[in-house]
Amino acid sequence: MATLEDCEMDSFGPELPAMFDGIRLAAVATVLYVIVRCLNLKSFTSPPELTYQDTPLSRYLLKCCPMLTKEYIPPLLWGKSGHLQTALYGKMGRVNTPTPCGVRKFLPMPDGATASFDLFEALGDHSTGDDITMVICPGIGNHSEKNYIRTFVDHSQRQGYRCAVLNHLGALPNVELTSPRMFTYGCTWEYGAMVGYMKRAFPQTLLVVVGFSLGGNIVCKFLGENRSNQDRVLCGVSVCQGYSASRAQETFLQWDQCRRVYNFVLADNMKKLIVSHSSSLLDLKSSNIGEADLSLLYAATSLMQIDDSIMRKFHGYSSLKEYYEKESCVQYIHKVTVPLILVNSLDDPLIHQSLLSIPRTLAEKMPNVIFALTQHGGHLGFFEGAVLFPQPLTWMDKVITECTDAICHWEKNQPSCRRSTHQSTEVTPSG
Ligand SMILES: *[C@@H]1O[C@H](CO)[C@@H](O)[C@H](O)[C@H]1NC(C)=O
Ligand SMILES: *[C@@H]1O[C@H](CO)[C@@H](O)[C@H](O)[C@H]1NC(C)=O
Numbered sequence: 001m002a003t004l005e006d007c008e009m010d011s012f013g014p015e016l017p018a019m020f021d022g023i024r025l026a027a028v029a030t031v032l033y034v035i036v037r038c039l040n041l042k043s044f045t046s047p048p049e050l051t052y053q054d055t056p057l058s059r060y061l062l063k064c065c066p067m068l069t070k071e072y073i074p075p076l077l078w079g080k081s082g083h084l085q086t087a088l089y090g091k092m093g094r095v096n097t098p099t100p101c102g103v104r105k106f107l108p109m110p111d112g113a114t115a116s117f118d119l120f121e122a123l124g125d126h127s128t129g130d131d132i133t134m135v136i137c138p139g140i141g142n143h144s145e146k147n148y149i150r151t152f153v154d155h156s157q158r159q160g161y162r163c164a165v166l167n168h169l170g171a172l173p174n175v176e177l178t179s180p181r182m183f184t185y186g187c188t189w190e191y192g193a194m195v196g197y198m199k200r201a202f203p204q205t206l207l208v209v210v211g212f213s214l215g216g217n218i219v220c221k222f223l224g225e226n227r228s229n230q231d232r233v234l235c236g237v238s239v240c241q242g243y244s245a246s247r248a249q250e251t252f253l254q255w256d257q258c259r260r261v262y263n264f265v266l267a268d269n270m271k272k273l274i275v276s277h278s279s280s281l282l283d284l285k286s287s288n289i290g291e292a293d294l295s296l297l298y299a300a301t302s303l304m305q306i307d308d309s310i311m312r313k314f315h316g317y318s319s320l321k322e323y324y325e326k327e328s329c330v331q332y333i334h335k336v337t338v339p340l341i342l343v344n345s346l347d348d349p350l351i352h353q354s355l356l357s358i359p360r361t362l363a364e365k366m367p368n369v370i371f372a373l374t375q376h377g378g379h380l381g382f383f384e385g386a387v388l389f390p391q392p393l394t395w396m397d398k399v400i401t402e403c404t405d406a407i408c409h410w411e412k413n414q415p416s417c418r419r420s421t422h423q424s425t426e427v428t429p430s431g
Contacts, residue, residue: 040080040347045071048343050364051371057339057410058370064406067399074376075385082256083345085381088390090265093147096392098154100163102144103111107193112179116167117192117197118144120153126160128408131205132234133162135195137215139240139380140266141183141273143167148212148380148394155397158406160331162205165213166194170277177280180287181314182273185214185307186327188222192229195222199232205412208404209236212380213350216241217329222339224332235339235407237400240380242351243333243358245324249304251352260302262350267303274310288313330358339407340369341397345377372399 036042047069052058062069063081078084102120109115126132135158144165167175169190170182183190198205211219216238222229223236242248252263274281274297281289282334289310296309304320312323325331333340342359344351356373363371374382374395383390 006131031062039078040082040376041077041083043080044075044363045080046375047071048372048374049346051360051373052369053364053367055367055370057407060410061338061370061403061406064409065399065402066404067395068370068372072374072376072382073384075383076387078388079381079383079385079390080347081378082349082376082378082381085223085347085376085378085383086349088383089148089379089381094151094392094394095390097147097150098392099155100150100154101164102153102165105197107190107197109179109189109193111181113169113181113190114178115169115193116172116175117190118165118167120157120163120165122160122162123157124160126408127405128412130408130412131162131202132160132208132408133164133198133202133205134208134210134220134404135191135198136163136165137191137209137211137218138165138168138171139213139215141168141171141270142212142215143171145172151208151392151394152397152400155393156401159401161208161401162202164194165200166191170273173276173404177277177284180281180284180289182277182311183282184223184311184314184327185323186217187315187330188218188225191222205232207233208408209233210272210400210404211236211238211241213240216342217243217245217327218226220329220333220336221331223326223340224329224335227335230336230338234411235341235404236336237341237343237404239343239396239400240345240348240351241342243328244330244355245328246321247358248352248354249320249324251354252303254352257349257352258274259349259352263302266350267300267306270303270306271297271300271317274306288316298410334366336366337368339367341403342369342371343374343396344371345374345379345382347376347419348379350379356406356418404406 033091074080100120102118104116107115138146144167149165155296156163168183170177209219219236220238252259278294281287293309297306300306308320317323344356359371363369382394382396384395385391
């Protein structure tokens with residue numbers, strides 16, 4: 001700052017009256033102050049805040065995953081602003097996004113819906129030598145073609161994981177609905193169908209369950225819903241989810257951190273998605289959606305209004321309260337017994353800090369849960385890069401595979417009688 005002021009003085013100073021000069025200096029100082037404040041330049045980088053119980057697995061994880069104990073360093077100029085990280089993720093997703101090559105699968109659901117997911121084979125052997133599949137659930141209304149998913153899939157394939165990515169029901173452009181229903185906040189039917197398909201098609205594979213944002217809610221709910229959903233699952237990872245829709249709902253109408261604005265933008269995207277399917281939703285028989293609901297949808301300016309006029313009706317919930325309570329993972333997550341890694345960022349503008357007591361309390365109570373809370377990263381941002389330009393791979397991509405690699409090795413080295421997840425593979429010769 002001193003050098004900047006000096007050079008400004010040199011070039012203009014002598015010709016200007018002293019008072020004018022003072023005003024200029026004050027203006028420069030104000031602008032600098034606003035920049036420093038908005039970009040949060042003064043905040044320090046620090047290692048993620050970890051909550052966990054002292055168990056052999058957590059000790060092993062901390063030893064094998066240096067990223068959990070090292071600082072996450074965001075790009076110097078803008079990375080400490082949760083808003084800029086979130087905006088960059090929302091607008092661009094990622095930079096220099098790879099295009100992994102996969103096969104699209106369609107699965108008929110009992111109610112006539114057609115689930116779809118994309119399957120990407122591993123690009124090499126996994127370091128354990130085992131056959132491991134990442135079953136990935138993207139964020140709200142997202143699918144496998146989104147940039148952040150493609151980046152993560154490409155990275156995981158290179159680490160030796162096969163990847164299966166759910167396309168949320170109704171999220172793919174140009175794919176018609178075959179029943180009057182779209183994805184909802186916590187419906188696990190399509191995700192469950194994908195996991196079931198993978199278990200049948202690859203009898204020797206072990207699973208790593210990964211969910212981003214709303215996908216994090218779905219995978220945690222899925223694992224806890226039914227004990228058998230954890231069969232052959234090595235571990236679960238959830239990134240940037242909100243845990244309880246009923247509690248998130250109140251915070252979503254508040255203006256601090258501009259959450260009301262994000263709510264508006266998310267609602268607008270959701271509205272476009274539903275409107276693109278409006279003819280199917282109206283025409284298909286047994287639809288709960290009518291013209292009146294659609295006119296409420298057009299007027300909606302928040303996710304809650306859309307949830308109330310449309311989303312809750314897909315599964316016949318009689319009230320918004322019931323929809324949010326029944327579809328939040330917080331009801332089920334304590335029933336998960338496989339290792340579970342929950343990641344959130346403190347400056348995530350979508351997830352109010354009060355919600356973070358849920359994963360923190362869980363990690364204090366449950367020996368299988370580790371909660372990692374970063375200082376920076378925004379919502380699904382976690383960009384890395386020296387000053388200005390972000391790198392294609394983010395901290396999030398790397399920390400997930402680092403942790404899942406470690407857990408895969410840990411599980412492999414357990415005495416086989418304790419490897420409950422491997423039971424069904426013991427008799428199957430791998431190959
Ligand atoms: C899907 O992801 C993008 C970011 O890649 C986000 O901006 C958008 O709101 C998401 N949802 C929908 C319904 O488009
Ligand atoms: C759990 O899953 C099993 C096997 O898929 C199924 O038979 C059972 O009915 C499920 N239980 C519940 C409570 O949904």
